Amino acid sequence: MRILLAEDEHHLGTWLCKALEHAGIQVEWVDDGRLADQALQQRDHDALVLDLGLPGMDGHRVLQRLRERDQRLPALILTARDSLSERVGVLNAGADDFLAKPFELAELEARLHALVRRARGVEHPRLSCGPLVYDGTRRQFNLHGELLPLSPREIGVLRALIQRSGEPLSKQQIIDRVFSDDEDVHPEVVEVLVYRLRKRLDGSGVRVLTLRGLGYLLEPD
Secondary structure, eight states, X not given: OEEEXXXXXXXXXXXXXXXXXXXXXXXXXXXXXXXXXHHHHHSOOSEEEEOSSOSSSOHHHHHHHHHHTTOOOOEEEEESOOOHHXXXXXXXXXXXXXXXXXXXXXXXXXXXXXXXXXXXXXXXXXXXXXXXXXXXXXXXXXETTEEOOOOHHHHHHHHHHHHTTTSOBOHHHHHHHHSOTTOOOOHHHHHHHHHHHHHXXXXXXXXXXXXXXXXXXXXXX
């Protein structure tokens, strides 16, 4: 999962980036509403965690512009404003969930996973493609009921593909979802990881296809 975090409290933003990435969630962090608005238009994310009191452009306006563009990205509001009118207002404006500060990290993680599953029409944290199953709780893949041994980066690439099973992902989209923003990753790294995955999946009943000009696609064989 790759999220956009729009939060101007630097202590909180730094902590959330480290904690969420430790939990396997890639985070792009911005501390200004205008930067959040630009990132939402330019890059691919699975969910938005949005503070309302942002400089440059407040969270209300960021959310409004997101929905005006008809972007269906799940949006979770994270704010110290916890009044009933505030909650009702942002939900009516197009937010999908609301979490008041202070909060527990485990609850934020659970809410994000639930939002993304609902957005994809998947209510269970297990994703599957043919005999290949990803268990989001254990963060592991099983193939024909047996644990599939993979490196962390192989897991990241295969997880990105199974989350969009039946839909091609470009190399850049895979890089955005698997690697941290501070890593300078060459597209050839993705090619190597996909090659390794193909060898591990050979003859298994599921395969990774290359669609010229579009990217990689995971599908049952």
